[in-house]
Amino acid sequence: MGGIRVVARIRPQQDSELERDCIVSATSPDGDASSQPTVVRIPSFKNENEVFSFQFSSVYDQASTQQTIFDNEITPTIKHLFNGFDVTIFAYGVTGTGKTHTMRGGKSLADRGIIPRLLSSTYRRCRKIEKDSAGKTSLGITLSYYEIYNDKVFDLLEPPEKRTMSGLHLRDNGGKTVVVGLTERPCESLKQFEKMYDEANINRSTSATKLNAHSSRSHAILCFKITMTTGDEIRVSTASAIDLAGSEDNRRTDNGKERLVESASINKSLFVLAKCVEAISQNQARIPYRENKMTRILSLGQNNGLTVMILNLAPGRSYHLDTISSLNFANRTKKIEIREIENEPITKGCSRAVPTLMASSMQRQPLRPLANTVHNTAMGTRASLKLEVKPAKTFSVYSDRPKNPSMPTQVPKDTVRRSSPLKRPSEAGSSTFNRPAKRRSPDRGHRPSGAMSKEAIEDMIEKKVTDILAARAMDHSSTVPVPEISEDVQKRLELLEKKIDGHDDEREQGLTFLLMAKQHAVRGEDRSALRMFLLARDYFPDNVKLRMKIERLQSKLKEQQPTKQESADAETDDTSREQPGRHNEVTDSQRRKIGGRHDGRSANDDEYRDEIAGDGEEGYDSTDSFRYRPKKAKGSKKAAASSIGTAESAGSAGSPRTKQLLSIINSRDVGQIRLLQGVGAKRAEAMVEALCGGEEGDGSCQVVLSSLAQLGHLRGVGVKTVEKMRSGLVA
Secondary structure (H helix, E strand, C coil), X not given: CEECEEEEEXXXXXCCCCHHHCCCEEECCCCCCCCCCCEEEEECCCCCCCEEEEECCEEECCXXXXXXXXXXXXXXXXXXXXXXXXXXXXXXXXXXXXXXXXXXXXXXXXXXXXXXXXXXXXXXXXXXXHHHCCCCEEEEXXXXXXXXXXXXXXXXXXXXXXXXXXXXXXXXXXXEEEECCCCCEECCCHHHXXXXXXXHHXXXXXXXXXXXXXXXXXXXEEEEEEEEEECCEEEEEEEEEEECCCCCCHHHHCCCHHHHHHHHHHHHHHHHHHHHHHHHHCCCCCCCHHHCHHHHHHCCCCCCEEEEEEEEECCCHHHHHHHHHHHHHHHHHCCCEECCCCCCCEECCCCCCCCCCCCCCCCCCCCCCCCCCHHHHHHHHHCCCCCCCCCCCCCCCCCCCCCCCCCCCCCCCCCCCCCCCCCCCCCCCCCCCCCCCCCCCCCCCCCCCCCCCHHHHHHHHHHHHHHHHHHHHHHHHHCCCCCCCCHHHHHHHHHHHHHHHCCCHHHHHHHHHHHHHHHHHHCCCHHHHHHHHHHHHCCCCCCHHHHHHHHHHHHHHHHHHHHHHHHHHHHHHHHHHHCCCCCCCCCHHHHHHHHCCCCCHHHCCCCCCCCCCCCCCCCECCCCCXXXXXXXXXXXXXXXXXXXXXXXXXXXCCCHHHHHHHHHHHCCCHHHHCCCCCCCHHHHXXXXXXXHCCCCCCCCCCCCCCCHHHHHCCCCCCHHHHHHHHHCCCC
């Protein structure tokens, strides 16, 4: 068992950073400047006098070079790679700390990163092994390169046009995670690798942020497989170089919409990686590798091989909190123990001989006998007999013809009769073991030992046929014929179908009138309720309850009529005293019918508004009743009378338009009255109610209007309403 080797590297300061802001330093534990530093020191964020120390396998300061890091940390793993061990190298750190520079490097020879140097050393060692073995050992290298962008796997060796939206899928194979459909290309030389690597890096997702001009927006994984063949033995080992994207603080990077999505995916994958490391360090039973594809591929602590982690740090004060967080993560990672197990070699060809299935060469091992019985002895002697010799079989066939006792069954004399090992041995042949006899079931008949006779077969057939016919008869008797539907039931079904289909419009109209009548009755409007009940009576002529309600309302209105007549007479006397010289052609009883509640204030009809639908008039109650509440008149009663007279004289009472208006009003047809200009449905019903409100309360219509003045005195009608109705008619 070995742990993960953690190597810390402090990147050089950038031009925009000041030297006094450098807070990260690399020191040796004993303070010796000549020895290799292994401790990273950083002050506390809250108290600069307090210094934190983190010890790792190696620490490289700002002056370290690419060659130094490769020679000290990566070169020792190459020999293990050729011995059959898997090697994993990954770079970790926040954005802008030099992870891609460490892994990939630059174009110059001195700036080359770990990946190009690792492949160069691998090719040199391959040539050396082939030369030393005098051609007996051959080596081959295959390359695969892919990225994890927004938690989706994409092949970098293929052009972006061939990518799918969902990316490649991951599968488990023998304890290792493999990418389904990933391209593996053979790479024969270092030049071919450099060409393929440069073309693949163009396909990788990179973008500029405020902290890094060439920020990696995905995790890149380069895998090259070494296949070493020596004779019939094949050994395969894999090296993985992973360049992880750095965690980002969007408050500092000023990421846009697309960069925010990428940053969220990167931070999530790194957070899951931290959870995995935390779970491993605490020896938890469940490690959340499968919560993210990056952690599933990396599989820290699960892979059998060597693992090297390169921790990239920024020296500036602006990265203070991020640097402490990275150091804490690396400190937990170095405690993870992994199994350094060598891959087993594979032998060419079949590993074991396949036995031939020839009957002559097949030798069976007899089973161990459990008891000294004929059954076990028969199985033991079966292996010694030749399989080519087959005994003649005898068949017992039932026939209608009786057997001829004079013709015995002929059995060959040269055949040996053997008992089958699958049959039970006879009790007589067993000397030491006596099997108890079976009890015969009392209801089980004797099985015929000989052939069946013709009469027995006929009886059996007759019995079967009788049983079948009896079963059919019972089935036919159980089926009861469906009775025909009567005419009354058919009519009811048709009515129900019409009602469901919406064809019963007349009944719905009658129900509407009944509903309106009940609403008027609840509000105390007995006359309106009587009117609606009378309209509904045409649709339900045989309804006894409806007839009783109509009679009850008529009797109630008759009882209330004397009280209303007295109040109307008193109001008429007051009106006659105020206007003694006024000529009125309407009788007292008609005046009570027309203007029982009219006090002269409705001459000014400003409170009404002309509405097309006729609903929602302002002068009516909020409860949708037909009771009108007129506003205060702006003029006097004399002005109202003079305005009515003016309209009468201007309208020329004998003109065709006036006669047409009066004929429509006197027709008591709500449908025609509501079509007049300035009259709606509620106002038309109020006018008809005023005209039909007879003294007897039976709903009869006796009042006939003969002038516009009488029309203006109707309840809910004024001078302006009369003018609107008259002007709306076509002469």
